[in-house]
Amino acid sequence: MRNQFIKQLDELNIKLLKMGAMVQEVIEVAVESLTKQDLELARKVYELDDEIDKIELEIEMECMNLIALQQPMAKDLRVIGTILKIITDLERMGDHAVNIAKVTLEIGEEPFVKPLIDIPKMAKLAQTMVKKSLDAFMKTDVELATEVANDDEAVDQLYEKIYTELINKMIEQKNIVKQATNLIFIGRFLERIADHATNIGERVIFIATGENVEIN
């Protein structure tokens, strides 16, 4: 029954997964460009983000068409409505990756004021959260979605740590204020990325139960 529609929904899900993979990649490339101070790589982030913006628009159009042409009901409607919201979260993550790349370009080849340990950790966690949240979405797995929320707490703690550490360093050494502030920004961008992944987790719970919850 309604094979055509079911096929279109499957294709939409696959496209969403693809967008998710692109976002994971852009986060990785952005943070790698920073840690390696690789400016070429930082520029690549902009290109990747353009691709993400493009696929977001495609998915949005496909959702609109499905709503207009297929009159989805009940869970199908919740899924399509949710995809429309998820892509906004994913797209914002891409923008934050660009913000990270911008800072990387600004820091340039200037030596770091401290070894970068927690930032790559945050990035790894954020990437895993994106992956988990989308897996949870595909499987309508409430447990996995809740796990994303727990990961978010770890990211928040790391951000708190980076923030305190760098503020203390700035109090001691005035000449590092600019770079240290930039690094705090990067922590902030990663923390925001994790928040967007948490949003996706919340939406999975909505699909499963029809109820909107705030898990963090």
Place this chain on the structure above:
Amino acid sequence: MTNPINANNDDKNIIFDVKDLNLWYGNDKALKGLDFQIKENDVTAIIGPSGCGKSTFIKTLNRMVELIPSVKITGEILYNGTNIFDKSLRVEELRSRVGMVFQKPNPFPKSIFENVVYGPKIHGIRDKRKLMEITETSLKRAALWDEVKDRLNDNAYGLSGGQQQRLCLARALAMEPEVLLMDEPTSALDPIATAKIEELIMELKKEYTIVIVTHSMQQAARISDKTAFFLMGELIEVDKTQKIFTTPRDKRTEDYVTGRFG
């Protein structure tokens, strides 16, 4: 008269080329200067409020409308390049190439088998094996075979409404037409039988060109490639279905599909 928005401009083959078609029932003008094309392997849906001329239009495509006395037609309809109103064209030949399924299932009061082979028999096919073959192929195409293969000699009236409609479809397919005209083929069916017919249409369009009149906009949206909106005998807009239901160009189309009409 305003110019219709005719955006059926892809490069698919043209099956029907309707040119300045006007039709009167006595003094009432039912179709007003229609110009548009039906493309190969498209499902073209005709939508519009009651009395807009959609049924009249598809009945014109196989000249069935002429069965109504007092009908007068001007303009032309080219079917694969030949004007269907041309004296040289036999109307029986046209109707065997352009099959039709109606709103209410209308099987003959005969067996399932006899219903399917009715057309081929009239066209002189007598070989029993050939007729059996036609029956099987047609019923399979109409997704009815599995349900009736063991009772082909039962009376068609014993079938459910949805099955009867698929039988009528099989009867039309038995003539190996190129085009299928459907005049509200699911309006007398329940949602499940409707979904079956809709799935079938999606399947059949690979081999046939389909023109469907439907009162259900949602149905047009689900199954058609192109949608034409008729209003008071005029073609207002024809375009890709996705376009008609997301960003129609004419205000009247917008009002109709959003239910703000009148």
